[in-house]
Amino acid sequence: MTINAAQLCELLQGELIGDGGTEVYGPSQIDKGIPGTVTFLANPKYEPFAYTTAASILIVSRDFMPKAPVAATMIRVDDVYGAMIRLTEKFSPNGVPAPGISDLAVLDAGFEENSGISIGAYVVAEKGVRIGANSVIYPQVYIGHNAKIGEEVIIYPGVRIYPNTEIGDRCIIHANAVIGSDGFGYRMDVSGQYSKISHVGRVILEEDVEVGANTVIDRGTLQSTVIGRGTKIDNLVQIAHNVQIGQHTVIAAQAGVAGSSAVGNHVRVGGQVGIAGHLKIADNVEIQAQSGVHSGKFPAGSRLFGYPAIGYQEYLRSYAAFRQFPAYIRRIEELEKRLAELTNGKA
Amino acid sequence: MTINAAQLCELLQGELIGDGGTEVYGPSQIDKGIPGTVTFLANPKYEPFAYTTAASILIVSRDFMPKAPVAATMIRVDDVYGAMIRLTEKFSPNGVPAPGISDLAVLDAGFEENSGISIGAYVVAEKGVRIGANSVIYPQVYIGHNAKIGEEVIIYPGVRIYPNTEIGDRCIIHANAVIGSDGFGYRMDVSGQYSKISHVGRVILEEDVEVGANTVIDRGTLQSTVIGRGTKIDNLVQIAHNVQIGQHTVIAAQAGVAGSSAVGNHVRVGGQVGIAGHLKIADNVEIQAQSGVHSGKFPAGSRLFGYPAIGYQEYLRSYAAFRQFPAYIRRIEELEKRLAELTNGKA
Amino acid sequence: MTINAAQLCELLQGELIGDGGTEVYGPSQIDKGIPGTVTFLANPKYEPFAYTTAASILIVSRDFMPKAPVAATMIRVDDVYGAMIRLTEKFSPNGVPAPGISDLAVLDAGFEENSGISIGAYVVAEKGVRIGANSVIYPQVYIGHNAKIGEEVIIYPGVRIYPNTEIGDRCIIHANAVIGSDGFGYRMDVSGQYSKISHVGRVILEEDVEVGANTVIDRGTLQSTVIGRGTKIDNLVQIAHNVQIGQHTVIAAQAGVAGSSAVGNHVRVGGQVGIAGHLKIADNVEIQAQSGVHSGKFPAGSRLFGYPAIGYQEYLRSYAAFRQFPAYIRRIEELEKRLAELTNGKA
DSSP states (O other), X not given: OOEEHHHHXXXXXXXXXXXXXXXXSEEOOGGGOOTTEXXXXXXXXXXXXXXXXXXXXXXXXXXXXXXXXXXXXXXXXSOHHHHHHHHHHHTOSOOOOOSEEOTTOEESSOOOGGGOOEEOTTOEEOTTOEEOTTOEEOTTXXXXXXXEEOTTOEEOTTOEEOTTOEEOTTOEEXXXXXXXXXXXXXXXXXXXXXXXXXXOOOEEEOTTOEEOTTOEEEOOSSSOEEEOTTXXXXXXXXXXXXXXXXXXXXXXXXXXXXXXXXXXXXOEEOTTOXXXXXXXXXXXXXXXXXXXXXXXXXXXXXXXXXXXXXXXXHHHHHHHHHHHHHHHHHXXXXXXHHHHHHHHHHO | OOEEHHHHHHHTTOEEESOTTOEESEEOOGGGOOTTEEEEOOSGGGHHHHTTOOOSEEEEETTOOOSSOOOSEEEEESOHHHHHHHHHHHTOSOOOOOSEEOTTOEESSOOXXXXXXXXXXXXXXXXXXXXXXXXXXXXXXXXXXXXXXXXXXXXXXXXXXXXXXXXXXXXXXXXTOEEEEOOOOEEEOTTSOEEEOOOOOOEEEOTTOEEOTTOEEEXXXXXXXXXXXXXXXXXXXXXXXXXXXXXXOEEOTTOEEOTTOEEOTTOEEOTTOEEOTTOEEOTTOEEOXXXXXXXXXXXXXXXXXXXXXXXXXXXXXXXXXXXXXXXXXXXXXHHHHHHHHHHHHHO | OOEEHHHHHHHHTOEEESOTTOEESEEOOGGGXXXXXXXXXXXXXXXXXXXXXXXXXXXXXXXXXXXXXXXXXXXXXXXXXXXXXXXXXXXXXXXXXXXXXXXXXXXXXXXXXXXXXXXXXXXXXXTTOEEOTTOEEOTTOEEOTTOEEOTTOEEOTTOEEOTTOEEOTTOEEOTTOEEEEOOOOEEEXXXXXXXXXXXXXXXXXXXXXXXXXXXXXXXXXXXXXXXXXXXXXXXXXXXXXXXXXXXXXXXXXXOEEOTTOEEOTTOEEOTTOEEOTTOEEOTTOEEOTTOEEOOSOOOTTOEEEETTEEEHHHHHHHHHHHHHHHHHHHHHHHHHHHHHHHHHHXX
């Protein structure tokens, strides 16, 4: 696919400076610009590259005043970052499969060809599964009985969905994620052996949730595990049974939320963070990567760090002191010695 | 499926108080009780909900004395928690597939239809694989050559089993887990490049082991990686080559055990814990979530916390002091100043 | 497969002591030697087992001088460890499938039968995919459009490769790994909702890279995510968008590298390590397991530990002091008390 500067300019409602016929086949970074690509000056500190980039088209802010000649065709726009997002979408490599249902799929329920859905090869969908209009089920996906998939959902290859799971409209689930697996619950009997506690709850993903590759979300014991609308979960994340995640929360890779905890709205959970079980994390909390949250007492908007997590600034101050502590041990011992001398001298 | 109070009462060998004809279709939580469901009063602190729950049947302890009218039909039992486990099993959503071997599977060895085994669509089982009676292999599973699967095993969709692996009776392996992959072993040659060390050991899961979704267990270098009888492993766990895990041990999500370590019986490993290589963890040790265990010197029954892990109480005490340390630094400096003044004043 | 001592001796260019007709079917550990196997005396501390092992053949160093009779047939070699690696390769259980293309695969592009490639059942390879000579694609793999697979590559069952990914010669990718998934990038709009940033970069694995089971490597936003030649990545690792990993680096299980970071050559990253985003890690750095690296200021060859990571020895010293904090707090308070007494006494 190629597009020329005049077409780009129209798409972005910008102002063209230079040759409208300049063609590009994709985007590139301003500091590594490639002929035949379009690039962006979003961050002022990259301005020097505007004068040297090999990219063919350069998108700049309306108020950008060049201090030297710019070789690239320029397009001035109101919102450079927004323009970048629109353009990368245009060049996005995940070309979604065309509607159609593979003959090489085992579908216990029938699906209508004309609802715009796409079901790839080697998919298995068990009895009672429903799939909404315009959803895409990539090859090799498994969907357990009675699961409901909303509209315009994208499920990448190898995803496994356990029975009764509910996936909201416009959710995206990346390759090899597992949704609805058994919670990790056992009861120890008198002989010291574990017997399994069945989980009859479900997993519910509300609308516009994204789930990363190889992430696992367990279903609830009695109630459902719920991921709120607009929440984004990265790769290799663990969401345990009964967890309730609010809306528009982001959870970075390899983080884990233990059983029955509730996480609020607009929370930002860093990579490899652990949240212990049965906690309630308030709205707008930000948890620094690798922290271990053992308490739900932190108010909305807190920024946390440490193991167990405390206030971000408090942790940094204590950690700075931690690094000095071997030196202070010597100073304490010196004080003791001098005080002893002083006392003895007095005695 | 529905069941009525009289039938439930017989199943649980309880005592019925109210209408035996009350029907329920599933369980719910007492504080979120739903008409048409059965709920439980297991924890005394939830007693107020016994008088307000909308659930149709309420299971209580034999010694429960209501302090107010209870609208629900009641069943008194000896062990409320045990009754809950039995009931959730009854309503469990993972309806296991019926016996039968899919025509859409590639099976290098033949399997007898009448042994009660179920093999789903798009399964591949290589040469020499054996599968015991009444085992269920869900769709899209891969089983490498000469692997042996015991009786009454359940293997969920997308599990990958490398050659020669041995899975004991009644094991459960969740979706997309990988069992028997190559250990992470290399030798650096003189030019600074790594060459791969082949792994000829196997993975052996003894009876009644459960392995979570997306967990990985590597096979041994020369000996086998062994998971002991009754041990339960959560999602996204890493078990490296040559590891020996004892019996009835539980390992929570995202924990990792490095190469050649041995973990005892009845050990409880928290989420995101790391156990370094070549250690021996004694029986009944409990390791707090996210801890990093670098030593095998802790006696049986120890409770560990920290990074590197030390005694649980010791870590908490030191961490409390860590939080105060910036203030103590000021106090040390004040002491130094005052002592200097004192000494100077004396001189 | 069996091999006799004379054949082994020739293979290893060793010196035979004993019966050249002694046959073995595999290797074993010296302390758990099994009749019919070959074992190794590589570590001097295992010498006592040389005299008692039940293994049939024992490989020793050329300068080994037995202090007691050795029952096994011996082979003396220059490099015992190297001999072990060659032998375990010979007995390796992952018998690679024979060349041939399964009829039960959906291949949008044609592949030549005579190029030595093997494509298993239930594989899907989309339009434009290229696969080099002698590569092995195990069953149930998904390869997105325009992905390029080099020569002699091995891709284990269930691997998912997103479009446009490039896999170099002799790479090995273990079961259920995901390569080329969408980076975790969103932009928050004024209403507090996240909109997705498309990722048009690719993932490039250079030659001789190995990727562990259930590991995820996201593709870049504009540029590509690159894993350098000879680098080895363990299981359940997260490599985020735009990351650049150098050559001959090793990354242990469950580690994560956040977006846009660059890791040098010959770096050793321990298990469960987290490397924050936008950092540059110098060559030959060694990062202790579970550390959290928040800074790129450490010079080449540094050894790091802690959270946030500092020098290895510095962290150990501070942690030793951390364990003594509570006692020193009491000593500081005692000093204050004594100094107060002294001052008051003087007043």
